[in-house]
Amino acid sequence: MFCSCSNEDIETKAATSVVNQQNEVDSAKMWFEDNPLKNNFSLLEFADKIDWEKAQSLNSGNEIAVEVPIILKQHIFLTADNSTISVNRLLFIKTAKNEFTPYIINISSSKKDFDLIKEIAKINYFSIPNDFTGKVLIINNGNKSVNLNVLVDGKEAVQKPNITNKEASVTCYEVVELFDTGPPRRTGIIFCLPDGGSDTTTIPYYGGGSHGTGTNATASDPCTTAKAATSISQDSNYLSAKASIITASADGLEHSITLGKDADGKITQAPMNNGTSQYLVATNTSWTGAFAALHNHPNNTPLSAGDIYASVKLNVKSSNFTTTFVLTDGEVYGIVVTDFAAAQAFVAAYPADQLPGYSPEFPDFIYNQLQDLVTPMGSSIDGKTEAIAFVLDKYNAGITLLKRDSDGEFKPIKPQETTHPDGSKTYTSTPCN
Amino acid sequence: MKNILKIFVTIFIIMNYSCKAQQMVQMPNDAHKLKINEKHFINKPLKNLLKEIKPEIKTAWGNNEEGHQFFSFRFIDSEEFKSGRAIGKNHLGLYVYVKEPVDWKFEKRPKGKELMWTKEDVEKYGNLIVIRIKVIGKD
Numbered sequence: 001m002f003c004s005c006s007n008e009d010i011e012t013k014a015a016t017s018v019v020n021q022q023n024e025v026d027s028a029k030m031w032f033e034d035n036p037l038k039n040n041f042s043l044l045e046f047a048d049k050i051d052w053e054k055a056q057s058l059n060s061g062n063e064i065a066v067e068v069p070i071i072l073k074q075h076i077f078l079t080a081d082n083s084t085i086s087v088n089r090l091l092f093i094k095t096a097k098n099e100f101t102p103y104i105i106n107i108s109s110s111k112k113d114f115d116l117i118k119e120i121a122k123i124n125y126f127s128i129p130n131d132f133t134g135k136v137l138i139i140n141n142g143n144k145s146v147n148l149n150v151l152v153d154g155k156e157a158v159q160k161p162n163i164t165n166k167e168a169s170v171t172c173y174e175v176v177e178l179f180d181t182g183p184p185r186r187t188g189i190i191f192c193l194p195d196g197g198s199d200t201t202t203i204p205y206y207g208g209g210s211h212g213t214g215t216n217a218t219a220s221d222p223c224t225t226a227k228a229a230t231s232i233s234q235d236s237n238y239l240s241a242k243a244s245i246i247t248a249s250a251d252g253l254e255h256s257i258t259l260g261k262d263a264d265g266k267i268t269q270a271p272m273n274n275g276t277s278q279y280l281v282a283t284n285t286s287w288t289g290a291f292a293a294l295h296n297h298p299n300n301t302p303l304s305a306g307d308i309y310a311s312v313k314l315n316v317k318s319s320n321f322t323t324t325f326v327l328t329d330g331e332v333y334g335i336v337v338t339d340f341a342a343a344q345a346f347v348a349a350y351p352a353d354q355l356p357g358y359s360p361e362f363p364d365f366i367y368n369q370l371q372d373l374v375t376p377m378g379s380s381i382d383g384k385t386e387a388i389a390f391v392l393d394k395y396n397a398g399i400t401l402l403k404r405d406s407d408g409e410f411k412p413i414k415p416q417e418t419t420h421p422d423g424s425k426t427y428t429s430t431p432c433n
Numbered sequence: 434m435k436n437i438l439k440i441f442v443t444i445f446i447i448m449n450y451s452c453k454a455q456q457m458v459q460m461p462n463d464a465h466k467l468k469i470n471e472k473h474f475i476n477k478p479l480k481n482l483l484k485e486i487k488p489e490i491k492t493a494w495g496n497n498e499e500g501h502q503f504f505s506f507r508f509i510d511s512e513e514f515k516s517g518r519a520i521g522k523n524h525l526g527l528y529v530y531v532k533e534p535v536d537w538k539f540e541k542r543p544k545g546k547e548l549m550w551t552k553e554d555v556e557k558y559g560n561l562i563v564i565r566i567k568v569i570g571k572d
Binding site: 279301427 | 501505515518520526548
């Protein structure tokens with residue numbers, strides 16, 4: 001195969017790539033130094049060196065991360081079992097230009113013949129080798145352990161992790177001083193989490209970016225996704241945003257409010273964006289820690305193709321931006337991108353049918369199926385939403401649709417099709433436990 | 434004079450018959466021709482398009498969402514859709530978008546015949562202005 005590119009082009013591209021990587025590292029370092037309050041990790045009190053010279057910038061798709069080795073002081077270890085073999089890093093996930101969300105990562109291996117120190121270069125936010133067995137602890141800048149990936153042969157070993165699962169075994173990591181003789185000296189800094197557990201909806205899955213090629217049951221399980229949405233909907237800022245939109249909607253136009261998270265992980269709300277039509281409003285994507293947005297549908301229209309494709313675009317723009325809440329006809333529906341890779345693949349395979357001057361629609365192949373479902377599922381908002389959910393599942397779109405019930409809890413919309421001997425079809429939903 | 438009148442009447446009858454025989458859609462799958470010749474129907478009343486369809490429209494419904502006002506026309510029996518048997522078979526769907534709101538409520542249509550397309554429907558909706566046509570699938 002002949003390549004028409006000149007050596008100069010290749011060298012230029014390689015040089016540009018190196019420069020870009022260095023730029024990202026420099027950007028992360030500058031952000032780290034300019035934002036001490038956002039990087040107030042208790043573990044850093046015991047750091048001998050934050051080794052920026054060995055920092056590396058990584059990217060996968062639209063996601064960028066910077067990892068920086070942390071060298072702890074002599075005899076100091078962050079460990080769950082007094083093991084001395086582990087690696088600590090600062091992880092900066094880029095959320096916007098010159099903005100990052102920081103974490104501390106502790107990687108430990110439980111496989112005796114795996115030389116962690118030698119192999120550590122292969123382990124990063126986007127990649128875990130197939131021969132790695134061990135744990136990855138993720139600590140946020142609130143000094144809270146937010147994820148504990150338990151991996152066997154490079155894959156997540158613990159299914160359906162849940163912070164409320166009392167049957168899950170709990171692992172506690174502690175900063176201790178270990179000596180050759182005598183007991184460890186405890187510092188009192190301790191992080192405990194159920195194995196495989198996480199207690200936020202917006203944490204990275206180490207080894208595949210926040211969207212993971214491995215299983216991340218917390219993100220993809222529809223019932224867990226629904227519980228996460230319910231949790232968000234109980235927050236005062238969510239409730240305030242919802243009320244503001246409902247009030248504003250009296251003008252017959254669309255309105256949108258973005259939700260974000262501050263350095264302490266608390267939900268914040270951006271100023272409202274006001275649309276100029278009944279089906280168009282811009283979503284604020286630059287709000288710090290943006291992870292969700294609410295908007296209304298004047299005229300009480302159902303979830304649309306435009307809503308679905310927009311939700312994926314938001315997730316492309318920011319890996320944290322996974323959730324869209326749609327207020328219509330007195331109800332609240334949710335659109336959650338639970339598998340970014342699948343959602344991207346869906347959009348690539350089935351791009352929106354977008355004519356100038358018209359709202360986007362699903363492409364013909366899917367559009368026709370949605371119309372077929374009008375009679376068995378109904379032409380109501382619920383029926384049409386159910387049809388969209390069915391088709392999204394059918395084509396593995398990695399998107400979960402939710403509806404808030406009368407008790408204020410979000411439930412996933414996951415119709416299951418049953419084909420009867422005469423060829424007729426019926427649709428039922430399996431409730432969450 | 435009488436003979437001239439007879440000739441004119443005969444010509445008129447022949448022309449009328451000829452026009453009907455030349456309806457664009459002779460079989461359901463001919464509906465794709467409506468899309469190919471879309472420019473003849475855009476910004477014209479819906480009844481103009483309907484006149485070009487010879488096969489019986491067996492199933493129809495209206496959709497009235499802002500920006501998505503259209504009629505769905507099918508050439509297979511409504512029972513296929515109600516039962517779900519039509520799903521996944523990509524039956525021919527003719528979707529005609531109109532400018533005006535579509536006053537269609539299933540609960541107000543004759544019970545058991547909600548999906549039937551009638552002469553009354555042609556009367557009621559025939560003057561709505563066509564703005565877009567989609568034809569998908571085949572029978």
